[in-house]
Amino acid sequence: xxxxxxxxxxxxxxxxxxxxxxxxxxxxxxxxxxxxxxxxxxxxxxxxxxxxxxxxxxxxxxxxxxxxxxxxxxxxxxxxxxxxxxxxxxxxxxxxxxxxxxxxxxxxxxxxxxxxxxxxxxxxxxxxxxxxxxxxxxxxxxxxxxxxxxxxxxxxxxxxxxxxxxxxxxxxxxxxxxxxxxxxxxxxxxxxxxxxxxxxxxxxxxxxxxxxxxxxxxxxxxxxxxxxxxxxxxxxxxxxxxxxxxxxxxxxxxxxxxxxxxxxxxxxxxxxxxxxxxxx
Amino acid sequence: xxxxxxxxxxxxxxxxxxxxxxxxxxxxxxxxxxxxxxxxxxxxxxxxxxxxxxxxxxxxxxxxxxxxxxxxxxxxxxxxxxxxxxxxxxxxxxxxxxxxxxxxxxxxxxxxxxxxxxxxxxxxxxxxxxxxxxxxxxxxxxxxxxxxxxxxxxxxxxxxxxxxxxxxxxxxxxxxxxxxxxxxxxxxxxxxxxxxxxxxxxxxxxxxxxxxxxxxxxxxxxxxxxxxxxxxxxxxxxxxxxxxxxxxxxxxxxxxxxxxxxxxxxxxxxxxxxxxxxxxxxxxxxxxxxxxxxxxxx
Ligand SMILES: Nc1ncnc2c1ncn2[C@@H]1O[C@H](COP(=O)(O)OP(=O)(O)OP(=O)(O)O)[C@@H](O)[C@H]1O
Ligand SMILES: [Mg+2]
Numbered sequence: 001x002x003x004x005x006x007x008x009x010x011x012x013x014x015x016x017x018x019x020x021x022x023x024x025x026x027x028x029x030x031x032x033x034x035x036x037x038x039x040x041x042x043x044x045x046x047x048x049x050x051x052x053x054x055x056x057x058x059x060x061x062x063x064x065x066x067x068x069x070x071x072x073x074x075x076x077x078x079x080x081x082x083x084x085x086x087x088x089x090x091x092x093x094x095x096x097x098x099x100x101x102x103x104x105x106x107x108x109x110x111x112x113x114x115x116x117x118x119x120x121x122x123x124x125x126x127x128x129x130x131x132x133x134x135x136x137x138x139x140x141x142x143x144x145x146x147x148x149x150x151x152x153x154x155x156x157x158x159x160x161x162x163x164x165x166x167x168x169x170x171x172x173x174x175x176x177x178x179x180x181x182x183x184x185x186x187x188x189x190x191x192x193x194x195x196x197x198x199x200x201x202x203x204x205x206x207x208x209x210x211x212x213x214x215x216x217x218x219x220x221x222x223x224x225x226x227x228x229x230x231x232x233x234x235x236x237x238x239x240x241x242x243x244x245x246x247x248x249x250x251x252x253x254x255x256x257x258x259x260x261x262x263x264x265x266x267x268x269x270x271x272x273x274x275x276x277x278x279x280x
Numbered sequence: 281x282x283x284x285x286x287x288x289x290x291x292x293x294x295x296x297x298x299x300x301x302x303x304x305x306x307x308x309x310x311x312x313x314x315x316x317x318x319x320x321x322x323x324x325x326x327x328x329x330x331x332x333x334x335x336x337x338x339x340x341x342x343x344x345x346x347x348x349x350x351x352x353x354x355x356x357x358x359x360x361x362x363x364x365x366x367x368x369x370x371x372x373x374x375x376x377x378x379x380x381x382x383x384x385x386x387x388x389x390x391x392x393x394x395x396x397x398x399x400x401x402x403x404x405x406x407x408x409x410x411x412x413x414x415x416x417x418x419x420x421x422x423x424x425x426x427x428x429x430x431x432x433x434x435x436x437x438x439x440x441x442x443x444x445x446x447x448x449x450x451x452x453x454x455x456x457x458x459x460x461x462x463x464x465x466x467x468x469x470x471x472x473x474x475x476x477x478x479x480x481x482x483x484x485x486x487x488x489x490x491x492x493x494x495x496x497x498x499x500x501x502x503x504x505x506x507x508x509x510x511x512x513x514x515x516x517x518x519x520x521x522x523x524x525x526x527x528x529x530x531x532x533x534x535x536x537x538x539x540x541x542x543x544x545x546x547x548x549x550x551x552x553x554x555x556x557x558x559x560x561x562x563x564x565x566x567x568x569x570x571x572x573x574x575x576x577x578x
Contacts, residue, residue: 107490107578127495127574134492145487149300161298162493204491 058083058118058212058243059104061273065112066096066103073099075271077113081245083211086238086261088254089247090276091268097247098142100268101214104245105137106130118211135163138205140215142247144197146189152176152200153185159208167207178233179203180226194221202230212243219250227253235260298493299484299501305477306509309470313510313558316466317517320459320558321551325525327455328550329541334448345411345418347376350404351431359429360405366428367409372416376409404431466510466558467565474506474569482577489577499570503563510562514555522551 060080066073073096081087081104089097102108103115106122115122117133125133138159146155153172160167176182179199184192192200198221205213213234219227231253238244238261248254257263265276347367351359360378367376379387384406385398418436425432478485488498525542543550 130578131489131492131494134490139490141490145483145490147298147300147484147487150297154297158298158487159491162488162491162497208492 057081057116059245060116060119061103061110061113062116063113064103064110064115066099066108066110068099072271074103074268074273075112077271077273079266079273081212081243083243084238084241085243086235086257086263087245088257088263088265089245089268089273090249090251090254090265093249095268096271097268098216100273101139101216101245101247104214105139106133135159135208136210137212137214138208138210140198140201140205140213140218142216142220144201146197146200148189151186151188152181152192155189156200156203156207159204163208165208172207175203175207179230195223195226198222199226199230202233206233206237210242213237213245215244215246215248217248218246219248219253224252228256231257298488299477299481299505302477302480305473305480306505308473309506309509309562310513312469312473313466313513313562314517316462316469317514317554317558318521320462320554321518321521321525323455323458323462324551324554325541325543327452327459328543328547330448330451330455332544334445334452337445337448345409345434345436347407347409347425347432347434348404349407349429349432350402351429353402355431356405359431360407363407363425363429363432366424367407370416370421370424372412372414374410374412376407379406379408463557463561467561470506470510470562470565471569474502474566475573477502477506478570478573482573485574485577495571495574498574499567502570503566506566507559507563511555511559514558518551518554522548 057080061077064077065075077100089100091097099108103110103122104117106115106117106125109115109123117125118136120129120133146152147158150158153176154161156176157167157172173182173185176185179202181196181199181203184196189197189200198218202215202218205215215234218230222230227250234244234246235257246253254263254265266273267276347363349356349359349363364376364378367373381398384403385396387406388396388398418434422434425434485498522543528542
């Protein structure tokens with residue numbers, strides 16, 4: 001398996017070597033961007049506080065069980081995502097990857113055990129708490145939903161809008177260019193292809209510079225080159241301290257990521273979530 | 281209202297745009313609040329007019345009564361004298377006086393013409409009395425009249441005045457009840473329109489929730505819209521109805537009921553309260569509907 005895709009991987013590496021996300025570089029150089037300097041400071045400060053208070057978890061599952069009313073889908077799942085970690089989540093279709101992610105951003109509540117989001121019990125969170133936590137967790141959904149009556153650029157900036165924050169128009173353009181949607185800024189979402197929607201969803205997920213990024217099959221509809229482009233972006237964000245969890249079937253993507261950083265692979269099997277072996 | 285509306289108007293237009301414009305519910309809300317305000321103006325006018333009528337009847341008729349004396353011609357004068365003497369010692373009666381034959385003729389003229397040979401007819405004599413305040417005891421007076429002047433009958437108007445005044449009073453109540461019913465129907469229809477708009481926009485609401493919008497933000501987008509539409513509709517309806525009422529023929533001197541329908545003086549300010557009231561209703565109804573819908577979503 002490794003041999004027949006090595007060509008792709010090599011191409012990808014070359015691509016990654018040359019293309020740095022322009023707007024990410026701007027953050028470093030000028031400190032003005034989607035991910036402003038004060039965000040980096042805030043993140044450092046938050047990390048410092050977490051250490052000081054003994055909490056090291058962004059999202060933690062403790063003996064979590066879940067079912068949709070029928071048979072148990074997940075049971076006795078315990079794990080934590082440490083700040084700044086990079087995880088992949090794999091498993092057969094229907095194993096519960098999307099369900100796991102939904103538990104992690106409080107779209108679903110566990111039927112047993114406890115999910116903590118930023119050290120708060122998901123079951124104790126009010127609706128406003130959930131809304132606020134979603135401003136710190138960027139989510140790319142498997143079925144990317146948009147506001148179909150508003151142009152793509154407005155959709156990507158929507159998290160800023162609902163948080164009553166104004167973004168930098170230049171950064172929005174740079175972000176759209178980076179995901180290859182610069183020319184489609186004024187297009188309406190129903191006019192986009194599946195891959196374009198996924199890229200737009202990723203752009204929307206990171207525009208708030210969230211502490212955590214959860215992506216459900218973000219490269220499902222993308223060609224290898226574009227997948228690598230998005231991976232590069234996620235790796236870059238991870239290097240800035242963001243916590244990342246990607247549900248994917250794409251083993252090549254996982255290998256590519258592991259060649260760049262210490263990514264860990266979680267696997268859902270028999271209702272449990274386990275760390276996959278080193279062979280991956 | 282003073283606080284809510286400007287805040288609502290000042291709310292950022294961006295929040296308004298996240299919900300797609302919905303032509304149909306927009307027109308429905310506009311039309312409903314417009315026609316409800318129109319009806320409410322008439323209910324208000326009816327209520328005010330019948331209130332005035334009730335007051336007018338009560339005050340015009342209160343305080344006067346008539347005693348009718350029918351007796352053989354030779355006894356008539358003695359009975360009239362006896363009744364007048366009795367009335368002068370009855371507490372609660374300010375004055376009493378017998379109508380002379382000229383006055384009686386004037387009363388009968390509209391019915392029988394000017395040539396009535398009034399002296400040749402065995403007509404009863406009439407005594408008009410004015411009530412003091414506090415008034416007299418009419419049952420006691422009847423008993424004493426029966427004893428002193430067997431041909432005297434007290435007609436204190438209450439027998440027919442009471443149902444008339446009561447009818448006017450009822451009409452006023454019905455008008456007020458109609459106002460409440462109109463308010464209730466407005467709230468109900470706006471709730472239905474809001475529910476249909478919310479149901480049509482569930483995917484939008486889900487997306488907004490997923491990108492971190494608070495409930496209040498989503499609710500505001502809907503509430504602002506419905507409140508402004510209801511305000512516009514109600515303003516149009518109210519103005520049209522007020523023009524309609526202003527164009528009604530003026531009340532004549534007799535104050536006939538139908539032409540008396542309308543507003544007087546400061547009463548013209550009352551219907552101006554309807555648009556704000558309707559928009560408060562729309563605000564509350566939409567807000568409740570939106571929060572109810574959101575509670576069902578994660
Ligand atoms: N809302 C729901 N109600 C009932 N059952 C559900 C619901 N959502 C998902 N399921 C079931 O739960 C199981 C896990 O679904 P989930 O979407 O988490 O799988 P997945 O691992 O993401 O699969 P895929 O790789 O195909 O995306 C599936 O069998 C699915 O049918
Ligand atoms: Mg899935």
